[in-house]
Amino acid sequence: METTNHKKRDGREILCTDISTSSKKKYKRQNSEYTRIFLEALSTLPEQKKDIIRKLGFGSILSFSCYSNLQVIFEWLIYQFDTNSGTLSLEDGFTFTLSCHSAQMILGFPAGPKPVVRTKTMECSDFIMNIVKTHSPTVEHLCSLLSTDLNEDSFTVVFMLLLITAFIDPNATGVPNPAYYPNLKEIGSIPNLDWCSFTLDCLLRSIKKFLFRKMQNIELESGGCKILLVISYFEFLITSEFNLGNSVPRLPLWTTHVVNSYIALDSQQGNSRGFGRLSKKHITSTPFKGSKQQMEMPPEIKDYMELKFQGIASFQDKKRLQSLVSNFFHKMVQNSIPIVRGYVDDIQLVSSSSNKQEIDPTVGNEMQFSTQTKKNATTEEIKSKWLYTNRRKKFRKNEMEQFFQNMFLFHQIEVPKDNYNTSMDFKQILHKFSKGCSIGENSDGFDLPNNYPDYESSLLHPKDMASTIISNDSSVQFSEFLEQIKEG
Template identity: 25%
Template sequence: MRRGLPGSGKMARKRPRIFADAFVSDDSGGSDYEVDEHEIPNDHIGGVSFSEEENDDGSNSSDSEVLKSALYQKYKEQYNKVKKIEKEMLRALNHEDKRAKPVIEKKKDAFTRFSASYFSKVIDSLDENKRSIIEKHGFGSLIEFDKCFVPNKFAMWVAQPIDYRSGDIIVKDKVISLIEDAVHYVLDLPMGCIEFPIDYSSGKSRLLSQFNLQSLPPAKYFGDMLIDKKPVMDEEAVTCFLIVALNCFPCPNCSVTPSNRYLGIFEDINNVRKYNWCSFVRSWLLERIKSFNKTKFSADDPPSLGGCLYLIAVMYLDFVNCNARQPSLQIPRILVWKGTMLRDFSDLDLVSTGVYGFRPLLEISATCYSKQSIFLHTSASSASMNSEFKNKLDEYSQCKLPEKLKTGICKAIEEHCFNSSLSVNMDITSLASLSSDLEQTFSTLLEHVYSVDSRSMMLVLKVIGLIAENGPAVSEASHQTSEQNTTPESDVRNYSTPHMRGAQTV
């Protein structure tokens, strides 16, 4: 039986179904992929042979040519659609793979909220009136802070050799003493006689009522009040500034809200400069360095480093020998270290990634701290930290003096020693070429220079001893003088002028 073409009344050869309906649907739209005709075999497409087909009688059918051409065009159209779908599916699968891949983030060093950028933004928003009010309260130096960022790796490197018990930075057999006075010379914060109150409840209550708050908001709440230039009273402006400053700069913590530990000072904002800010900032820093150095380092969970990182960075770099690049010796140091200086100078001391100490360290006599006699004595300590001297104050006065009075005496001695200090930068080995008499003279002069503080302490003790020994006599003499000054009215007439006596007689 002959096989005929469709419509010819003859049975035609059954055409294979090339693609599924889902792939040949007209909904797929136009194709952005055009098939290369060379990719399609000339003699076989989708199982359909395109070789000349012969009839049973050996003749070629013209309808076969038409069918071959129609199938070829249909196949080309469907082939383009399939290629387009294939391309879209591959793109979708690649996108899913990227989303499914776990993103391995580089573990960042864990630091507390030392936000130089936000603190600088608050400072820039202050007008002249607010700056003047803040300066009157004793915090004008903080306004001088100028976006001085501390590199994280450098801060970690400096913190590791710090002895949290003494506050000494020990590097290359050199000791850089991080004492209260150092905090004052770097940040110029108040060094009052009153320690920060332990009981913060009254200060916190005062703060909440002052701003009509039910709970303590983030520090940014107070900073935004200054940035947005909202109308605030002078006391409120100082309070907002100090809260932001404490949270961002001298005493940052891991929380966005201010710490309760320093809220007690806000009970009376007008007396805020009477507190010992330098002592509090130093203690805050050493506590966090202690926690940092006692925690085991882990790449997955690095320890946090808090406190005033600017302070330790400046203290160390002030001792790094940069030759002609050495910064100004001006004090306070917050007026000197600005902008990118900490980053730039730490790069000069870089050994390898995260490791510093490339340059030698200076002797203290060559630094800005040489003007302060307390740093020149490795064997002596501050009078306020000398417990033996404080005990002698009670011994010489023959009574138990108030702690506030003893602290005031110590501060007076230290100020006297600072003003009387002398920086001597001299190579001791050069004395070997001098005669024995001159060598002895130089030694005597140096001993005299370096004993200013001890001689000042002895002077105070002697004065107190003299007052104690002569206390009853001084009291009696004072009493007699008071009685002599209180004379009867009749005696007054004896000391009056003749003119007055004549007037009274009349």
């Protein structure tokens, strides 16, 4: 029996020796085979090496074990996929846009502030050559290196080459693209790269290439991370067979059994290549609830986080802090929805009055009425009636305190001195708050009108609050009223 395989690469074809029969046969490897080889190699690693992978931020791949054939459902999906917007639009009206955020929820990979680059250089090629000892390392060769006595940096490079070649951007040759080598030269910077956007970008490019070749009647298996698109779709399907919860990352939950079951359940009867049989959930019932995938944090925030957290050595600690900031940001955006609705209501209220008034939208998106509007008794009468004739809400003192805590956070009220007495000063602030407005203060808490401009949402985003409140019988902006409290 032969113990080695003789391989000759010609395009996508590999000439291999069948070990069991010593007979030679020619075949084309599928991308999924490289993924399987890679995942099986990871499963045999000792914990010490798995910890290196976890420290890099790719721990979710260690728990992933799906070997399903995704090609049929993947092709069904991409024919209904817009590669320009990254949006999946089905005939039944279902739409979902893939983004860096949704990719991170599925994959759990680092989504750092720096992009993954594509630049081929001789210096980086030599750097990789010194580690893997060949200019064209195959997936099989790289997997064999994983089990050797490599130092941590060399092991990291080999693992990343495999991750890119066999999972993120698999290709028919099973050989890494040298254009990705520069990303691996600085080991410490790997967790700071945006691997989620990179994975999504590779997927979109592969789909474009596949569809273009298809129009030319060229048979070619699509590359890219197929499981990313497939899971994005499966997360919306309604079935009583499985309850996968909403924990993230999602990748480890989608095993071969689960994926194969979803493929079978969603298949159209009598059409082996048709899907869409199952009903779809609303996005609020999925891990993507809140449409966060369309609420990317501004680059300024990402850059600032990178600057402030650069001294944190542990990737896991840094990721935890970044997650806290991300959750806080998305919570702010989510809580701004009622505020924007209130802004729309105010515009509608003024524009529908008997004397239509001009509204001056400012940079802060706050409502400002023209001089004529302020003097218009009819408009003020309508607004006053709208605020005071509605059922009143009740808020407890601890909720009001939380409100003012956030005021301090957003610098709407001057930060107190070191000898600040929280309990005593909050009582004074709350007293001024209730006295200055039409708010009822009693032993149970504070009463606000039911339509009092989305008080709860202002807890997280007071500065951009569009609606006005009535203080001392005059209409003032919310931020102005806080200034009155501060100065009073």
